[in-house]
Amino acid sequence: MIAHAETTPPARHPLVSFILRWVLTTNHKEIGTLYLCLSFTLFLIAGAMAMIFRAELAQPGLQFITADFYNQMLTLHGLIMVFGAVMPAFVGLANWMIPMMIGAPDMALPRLNNFSFWILPFAFFLLLSSLFMEGGAPNFGWTLYAPLSTTYGPPSTDFLIFGIHLMGISSILGAINIIVTIFNLRAPGMTLMKMPLFVWTWLVTAFLLIMAMPVLAGVVTMMLTDRHFGTSFFEASGGGDPLIFQHVFWFFGHPEVYIMILPGFGIASQIIPTFARKPLFGYASMVYATVAIAGLSFVVWGHHMFATGMPLAAELFFMYATMLIAVPTGVKVFNWVATMWRGSMTFETPMLFAIGFVVMFTIGGFSGLMLAITPADFQYHDTFFVVAHLHYVLYPGAIFATMGAVYYWLPKWTGNMYDERLGKIHFWSAVIGLNLTFFPMHFVGLAGMPRRIVDYALPYAGLNLFTTLGAWMLGLTQLLFLYIVIKTIRGGEKATDQVWESAEGLEWTVPSPAPHHTFDTPPRVE
Amino acid sequence: MDAEQTEWDREKVQAAVCSDAGLMTSQIVILKTLVARGMSSLAGNRRKGWLIAPVWWIFPNGASAQGWDMRAGVTEMSQQVQMLHHVSLWICTGVGIVVFGAMFYTIFAHRRSKHPEPATFHENTKIEVLWTLIPTLILVGMAVPATLTLRDIEDNSDADLTVLITGSQWKWHYQYTEADIGFYSNMTTPLEQINNIEPKGENYLMEVDNPLVIPTNLKVRFLMSSDDVIHSWWVPDFAVKQDAIPGFINEAWTRVDVPGIYRGQCTELCGMNHAFMPIVVEVLPEDEFLAWIEDQRIANELAGDAAVAARSREWTMAELMPMGEDVFLTHCATCHQPDGAGQGIKYPALAAALDPARVISTGPIEAHLDRVMNGLSETEMQAWAPQLSDVELAAVITYERNAWGNNTGDIVQPLTVYEAR
Numbered sequence: 001m002i003a004h005a006e007t008t009p010p011a012r013h014p015l016v017s018f019i020l021r022w023v024l025t026t027n028h029k030e031i032g033t034l035y036l037c038l039s040f041t042l043f044l045i046a047g048a049m050a051m052i053f054r055a056e057l058a059q060p061g062l063q064f065i066t067a068d069f070y071n072q073m074l075t076l077h078g079l080i081m082v083f084g085a086v087m088p089a090f091v092g093l094a095n096w097m098i099p100m101m102i103g104a105p106d107m108a109l110p111r112l113n114n115f116s117f118w119i120l121p122f123a124f125f126l127l128l129s130s131l132f133m134e135g136g137a138p139n140f141g142w143t144l145y146a147p148l149s150t151t152y153g154p155p156s157t158d159f160l161i162f163g164i165h166l167m168g169i170s171s172i173l174g175a176i177n178i179i180v181t182i183f184n185l186r187a188p189g190m191t192l193m194k195m196p197l198f199v200w201t202w203l204v205t206a207f208l209l210i211m212a213m214p215v216l217a218g219v220v221t222m223m224l225t226d227r228h229f230g231t232s233f234f235e236a237s238g239g240g241d242p243l244i245f246q247h248v249f250w251f252f253g254h255p256e257v258y259i260m261i262l263p264g265f266g267i268a269s270q271i272i273p274t275f276a277r278k279p280l281f282g283y284a285s286m287v288y289a290t291v292a293i294a295g296l297s298f299v300v301w302g303h304h305m306f307a308t309g310m311p312l313a314a315e316l317f318f319m320y321a322t323m324l325i326a327v328p329t330g331v332k333v334f335n336w337v338a339t340m341w342r343g344s345m346t347f348e349t350p351m352l353f354a355i356g357f358v359v360m361f362t363i364g365g366f367s368g369l370m371l372a373i374t375p376a377d378f379q380y381h382d383t384f385f386v387v388a389h390l391h392y393v394l395y396p397g398a399i400f401a402t403m404g405a406v407y408y409w410l411p412k413w414t415g416n417m418y419d420e421r422l423g424k425i426h427f428w429s430a431v432i433g434l435n436l437t438f439f440p441m442h443f444v445g446l447a448g449m450p451r452r453i454v455d456y457a458l459p460y461a462g463l464n465l466f467t468t469l470g471a472w473m474l475g476l477t478q479l480l481f482l483y484i485v486i487k488t489i490r491g492g493e494k495a496t497d498q499v500w501e502s503a504e505g506l507e508w509t510v511p512s513p514a515p516h517h518t519f520d521t522p523p524r525v526e
Numbered sequence: 527m528d529a530e531q532t533e534w535d536r537e538k539v540q541a542a543v544c545s546d547a548g549l550m551t552s553q554i555v556i557l558k559t560l561v562a563r564g565m566s567s568l569a570g571n572r573r574k575g576w577l578i579a580p581v582w583w584i585f586p587n588g589a590s591a592q593g594w595d596m597r598a599g600v601t602e603m604s605q606q607v608q609m610l611h612h613v614s615l616w617i618c619t620g621v622g623i624v625v626f627g628a629m630f631y632t633i634f635a636h637r638r639s640k641h642p643e644p645a646t647f648h649e650n651t652k653i654e655v656l657w658t659l660i661p662t663l664i665l666v667g668m669a670v671p672a673t674l675t676l677r678d679i680e681d682n683s684d685a686d687l688t689v690l691i692t693g694s695q696w697k698w699h700y701q702y703t704e705a706d707i708g709f710y711s712n713m714t715t716p717l718e719q720i721n722n723i724e725p726k727g728e729n730y731l732m733e734v735d736n737p738l739v740i741p742t743n744l745k746v747r748f749l750m751s752s753d754d755v756i757h758s759w760w761v762p763d764f765a766v767k768q769d770a771i772p773g774f775i776n777e778a779w780t781r782v783d784v785p786g787i788y789r790g791q792c793t794e795l796c797g798m799n800h801a802f803m804p805i806v807v808e809v810l811p812e813d814e815f816l817a818w819i820e821d822q823r824i825a826n827e828l829a830g831d832a833a834v835a836a837r838s839r840e841w842t843m844a845e846l847m848p849m850g851e852d853v854f855l856t857h858c859a860t861c862h863q864p865d866g867a868g869q870g871i872k873y874p875a876l877a878a879a880l881d882p883a884r885v886i887s888t889g890p891i892e893a894h895l896d897r898v899m900n901g902l903s904e905t906e907m908q909a910w911a912p913q914l915s916d917v918e919l920a921a922v923i924t925y926e927r928n929a930w931g932n933n934t935g936d937i938v939q940p941l942t943v944y945e946a947r
């Protein structure tokens with residue numbers, strides 16, 4: 001007889017098994033890689049959108065795109081950068097690093113982990129598909145202010161709402177997973193106050209996500225029912241109030257700002273001690289400052305709304321609360337400088353990105369403090385000064401931190417060292433591009449140029465040209481980053497297990513590249 | 527690069543930026559200039575011309591009147607706000623010098639080549655308490671003057687004059703509540719300038735047909751609202767920025783000491799033409815302001831008489847068409863396009879040849895009249911009946927029914943419009 005029982009399953013086509021491997025994976029490292037790849041793809045897409053509208057803004061007059069398409073581009077740029085580039089990048093880093101840093105074999109809920117990633121490509125497919133719909137993509141800014149987004153929003157707004165629901169589910173599930181992992185899977189001896197700062201900041205971030213994302217889901221659901229089911233949450237003629245939208249949105253929105261910053265704080269707190277060859281200064285105060293910032297982030301949302309006609313008492317409360325955030329943030333910056341003080345520093349690419357982060361984030365912090373002064377905010381609000389501020393906070397705080405983290409841990413992930421010379425070129429061209437792009441925005445804003453306008457008066461022409469050239473430089477330089485990462489994955493000088501001579505932490509005790517499963521038996525932490 | 531060369535470049539750039547014709551060319555000129563400068567700088571050619579040159583690029587019009595900084599403005603409040611801005615800017619600069627100074631010192635002095643043995647300290651309670659307390663004290667110092675100014679800004683009591691400002695896509699409506707005067711204020715920058723066909727004027731995008739007129743030395747209260755989406759009324763020289771929210775009324779006030787013309791813009795994204803919603807305020811001495819109010823009253827009466835005269839006679843196509851074209855280009859063309867082509871589903875075409883199935887301008891006159899006069903709720907198509915006169919409405923509807931090859935031959939008379947009101 002020829003027939004006999006098969007002992008192995010039939011061989012699949014290699015492409016099929018490749019796809020299935022990535023679709024079905026429950027390994028924290030592979031899911032981390034998926035998150036990082038998606039994040040970088042969306043980063044390039046949203047960056048390309050910025051380059052499109054910056055091209056339009058290079059000169060006064062309308063040259064390349066219509067006013068409506070300009071609004072679509074700036075809306076999608078904001079949404080995709082926030083939800084598609086920054087947040088998944090941090091979740092990707094968390095997936096890769098948190099289990100290795102706390103001595104866990106994997107994330108606590110691996111299947112949930114797979115699910116929370118694979119929701120995302122569909123969410124962004126929905127959002128991006130709106131570009132090809134009749135009436136165009138959402139065109140009311142990433143802040144989705146009603147009634148522009150409800151009564152006046154294009155039909156594709158519903159796709160945006162559904163997309164945001166999906167992103168929210170993904171973030172909440174991811175956050176739950178991270179909290180459960182950190183609380184349950186720490187190696188023996190790894191007390192909370194011994195956790196690396198990156199783990200600490202992510203723990204706090206995960207709580208922010210769980211508290212903030214449902215609020216966003218709530219507010220976009222209210223948009224949906226206002227649009228289709230006859231409610232009037234934001235419609236004055238039906239007894240509603242457009243400002244309710246802003247209050248609820250910013251109640252989510254301000255914690256969201258720290259969701260996009262806190263893991264960056266953690267990354268800088270990992271990198272700087274390594275290259276200063278000196279322990280992190282003020283570990284405990286770093287932890288307390290992180291928690292304080294997270295707590296304050298829930299009581300400052302009104303500073304986005306000073307011009308909406310708030311009563312004096314509310315304006316004063318939000319002004320004082322906002323100014324207060326400068327104290328814990330200042331503590332962090334001082335601690336980083338103190339960590340560097342009398343160290344023995346070298347300046348490999350991760351360190352450059354970390355220092356770039358501290359310097360430019362601090363500049364963003366200064367303009368944030370200025371914006372908190374309510375009377376002055378009446379002049380700054382909704383001008384390019386705000387655009388400069390938020391990009392000085394977010395680009396160094398989120399993007400530089402993520403890139404620094406990638407350079408820092410890439411040898412551990414791939415087993416290969418990246419090209420140090422190219423990494424430095426990438427850093428310096430990004431720093432120059434960033435400052436060329438966003439520094440002039442302070443001045444055009446102070447001179448009186450509102451944000452989100454497709455065309456502007458003649459006095460703003462010169463600085464806008466600078467900004468556009470900087471934006472193109474900043475955008476194109478990220479292709480170099482892509483090249484460096486691919487080059488490192490494909491080969492290069494072999495990395496040691498330790499990688500960086502004075503790096504500390506459990507992740508450096510495992511081989512480079514890190515094996516598929518780390519810590520089958522939990523390590524002991526002194 | 528010698529002085530002459532710099533001069534030449536400056537003129538080129540000036541011409542390129544302010545001029546107008548052929549913006550693509552001007553961009554190329556600017557790019558070339560920048561590249562040339564960059565190259566010569568890389569080549570180590572550092573002379574004075576290079577150092578000064580950026581200033582010319584940045585303010586090619588000599589527009590330094592706008593400046594790099596927040597303006598002092600022309601009211602007590604705007605000056606106080608500028609002072610607060612400067613105080614916080616200098617405090618931040620001071621803190622920045624200390625922090626970055628320490629940081630760059632340590633980067634320089636404590637690099638491995640200079641400082642091979644790292645210290646091991648990692649906490650110091652005394653200094654940590656200190657750098658929590660000192661910033662707190664600085665913040666209190668900043669909060670006190672800010673609170674005092676804010677209290678003054680929010681004091682809307684005892685106004686001498688009230689103006690109701692209503693935003694709508696994309697114009698402002700000003701009503702003087704005490705004088706029963708009201709008018710719309712539209713941007714007058716022609717589409718040809720925006721589309722780079724004509725040279726851009728001095729006040730490109732910052733000019734309107736009817737500026738808001740207010741007197742000097744009196745406390746003017748603004749009440750803000752909106753007919754559709756949220757707008758925001760901002761005049762930087764007054765430091766007044768207040769959102770105009772549909773269904774709600776916000777308050778702000780100003781007292782201007784210096785007569786003059788002050789310009790601002792809508793600062794809340796309000797749809798497609800958000801960039802084209804300027805604010806112009808003309809501040810007149812008190813006696814001239816009173817005379818202006820009187821003029822407005824008389825003009826209103828004359829307009830009433832003219833309207834009666836207009837609807838009592840037949841108008842010809844030759845009279846209505848040119849007027850209709852003017853009205854169309856001023857009020858309708860930004861959405862429906864000067865050639866009636868429209869833009870996508872939101873702004874339908876009016877030229878029948880482009881969209882025969884849906885075009886309203888070759889359908890029944892009654893429906894066309896209704897749409898123009900009463901608008902379409904929940905869209906950018908607003909009700910024009912309150913904004914335009916009988917003759918203007920008749921002219922623009924006649925124009926739409928006969929321009930771009932529509933050629934219906936229909937003439938809509940002002941009387942018809944009057945009766946449809």
